[in-house]
Amino acid sequence: MPPKSCDIPDLRPPYDYGHKAPARRRRREMTPNLGLMINNLHSAKMENILPDKMYPQLSKAFISRVSYYTKYLARNTYAQQHVHVGYKTIHDEPGPTQQTRMSNDIFRPEVLKTIEEEIDKYSKDLTDLSLKIHDHPEIKYEERYAHDLLTAYMESQGFEVTRHYLDLETAWKATFTHGNGGRVLGVNSEMDALPGIGHACGHNLIATVGVGISLAVRAALIKHNVSGKICLLGTPAEEGGGGKVILIERGGYKNMDVCLMAHPAAGNPRTAKLGSSQASQELSVEYQGHPAHASAAPWEGQNALDAAFIAYGSISALRQQVKPTHRIHGIVEGRDWAANVIPDYAKMTWVTRAPTAKETEALTKRVVKCLEAAALATETKATIKHSIFYYNLTQNTVLVREFTDVAAKRYGIDASSGIEGAIGASTDFLSPRYILIIPTQPNGGNHTARFTESARTKEAHDITFTITKILALVGFRVLDDELFFKEVHASFKQTMKITGDTSL
Ligand SMILES: [Zn+2]
Ligand SMILES: [Zn+2]
Numbered sequence: 001m002p003p004k005s006c007d008i009p010d011l012r013p014p015y016d017y018g019h020k021a022p023a024r025r026r027r028r029e030m031t032p033n034l035g036l037m038i039n040n041l042h043s044a045k046m047e048n049i050l051p052d053k054m055y056p057q058l059s060k061a062f063i064s065r066v067s068y069y070t071k072y073l074a075r076n077t078y079a080q081q082h083v084h085v086g087y088k089t090i091h092d093e094p095g096p097t098q099q100t101r102m103s104n105d106i107f108r109p110e111v112l113k114t115i116e117e118e119i120d121k122y123s124k125d126l127t128d129l130s131l132k133i134h135d136h137p138e139i140k141y142e143e144r145y146a147h148d149l150l151t152a153y154m155e156s157q158g159f160e161v162t163r164h165y166l167d168l169e170t171a172w173k174a175t176f177t178h179g180n181g182g183r184v185l186g187v188n189s190e191m192d193a194l195p196g197i198g199h200a201c202g203h204n205l206i207a208t209v210g211v212g213i214s215l216a217v218r219a220a221l222i223k224h225n226v227s228g229k230i231c232l233l234g235t236p237a238e239e240g241g242g243g244k245v246i247l248i249e250r251g252g253y254k255n256m257d258v259c260l261m262a263h264p265a266a267g268n269p270r271t272a273k274l275g276s277s278q279a280s281q282e283l284s285v286e287y288q289g290h291p292a293h294a295s296a297a298p299w300e301g302q303n304a305l306d307a308a309f310i311a312y313g314s315i316s317a318l319r320q321q322v323k324p325t326h327r328i329h330g331i332v333e334g335r336d337w338a339a340n341v342i343p344d345y346a347k348m349t350w351v352t353r354a355p356t357a358k359e360t361e362a363l364t365k366r367v368v369k370c371l372e373a374a375a376l377a378t379e380t381k382a383t384i385k386h387s388i389f390y391y392n393l394t395q396n397t398v399l400v401r402e403f404t405d406v407a408a409k410r411y412g413i414d415a416s417s418g419i420e421g422a423i424g425a426s427t428d429f430l431s432p433r434y435i436l437i438i439p440t441q442p443n444g445g446n447h448t449a450r451f452t453e454s455a456r457t458k459e460a461h462d463i464t465f466t467i468t469k470i471l472a473l474v475g476f477r478v479l480d481d482e483l484f485f486k487e488v489h490a491s492f493k494q495t496m497k498i499t500g501d502t503s504l
Pocket of ligand 2: 201202203238263
């Protein structure tokens with residue numbers, strides 16, 4: 001049904017967005033922004049960047065001298081300053097990458113023009129794919145419709161397609177190569193919905209971004225004759241299934257130099273958020289005790305529910321002694337419970353989260369002690385299982401700077417906030433150590449029925465296409481600009497150092 005009144009006149013055909021003519025205020029609240037996730041998937045040599053720890057040692061005079069080089073940035077984040085400080089320190093003569101940035105211009109505007117034309121040309125197709133996926137919501141590992149739809153489309157576009165990639169029924173891969181050699185740009189397309197509320201996390205838009213980036217970068221590689229490869233992955237089960245974790249374990253990201261994706265979130269229009277996401281560990285404990293008549297012979301029982309309550313109490317006390325950035329949350333489940341029977345079984349599921357994988361592992365160990373102690377106290381048996389571990393996502397400051405720069409200069413989108421990362425959710429977009437991210441905002445409206453509506457609107461698709469254009473240019477630069485790529489790698493290595501991962 002077309003809306004009776006709507007102050008956006010062009011919402012109707014050729015697409016029925018199912019727009020319900022919301023009030024201006026409500027529409028503004030619910031319009032999804034696209035957060036951005038970019039993942040650097042390669043190790044690198046630390047050559048060009050001054051280590052963070054040296055920053056405080058720089059003299060005031062030097063800082064004021066280099067501040068000239070950072071002032072041109074419309075959005076001066078610490079990370080942006082830091083990269084430029086490091087660059088100027090190590091290199092007496094600015095390299096071409098630096099010169100390009102100093103000129104206050106967007107990298108290769110003629111390529112951006114190609115990208116924009118391509119996305120505009122395909123906007124009807126992309127919208128069509130997005131709405132079809134939205135209207136056929138499929139939960140984790142059941143994304144068969146989306147799998148078939150997207151693989152058929154990529155094949156029709158001349159990409160080399162692998163269905164059921166790496167023995168995951170709903171995973172897929174679409175690749176395109178131009179020229180000889182060159183780097184590999186990875187892109188993620190998520191597809192899954194949530195039980196009962198459909199595409200309340202907007203993964204139909206994520207799928208669209210992935211396809212759009214791939215089409216646009218392909219056009220740019222051909223037109224501007226740059227060698228490189230695009231590897232688009234259809235990634236199942238982001239919502240609690242860890243699809244990308246499995247793909248990574250099976251080598252799905254092995255040959256990528258960088259991997260990009262975008263995720264929608266609720267918030268201010270004309271912004272994109274750049275926060276990091278938490279590492280997380282889900283674990284369960286099953287307490288097995290012995291039943292008994294709760295009144296006639298309670299001393300014969302071993303109370304599994306008591307174990308669960310003691311564990312819950314212990315963990316609640318533990319929360320006082322953890323950092324403000326740490327999270328522990330859990331539930332209790334039982335079966336065949338009755339008030340007059342000592343419960344012989346109870347199950348708890350817990351999730352621990354912290355900013356880094358290391359911290360999460362340490363926090364989880366403390367939680368496990370609480371779980372074990374409860375079994376000891378109640379003489380029940382505890383069976384503890386750790387399920388999928390989600391690594392934290394940390395931004396690659398160089399890719400983020402590039403994204404922020406293009407977003408502000410070309411599209412007036414403010415992507416400068418949230419770079420230090422608020423406490424948020426966790427995601428399966430990871431690689432065991434190197435990560436960068438721009439995830440969703442906390443309490444931002446994802447996972448609600450209203451967000452499902454928002455993920456179908458024309459505004460959502462318009463901003464999706466804009467973010468797609470920016471990401472495509474960032475991805476193209478990774479393939480085209482050797483020096484820029486070196487900086488990306490160096491930043492990645494630096495992040496690993498800061499987070500304490502020295503295994504690279
Ligand atoms: Zn979600
Ligand atoms: Zn999501």
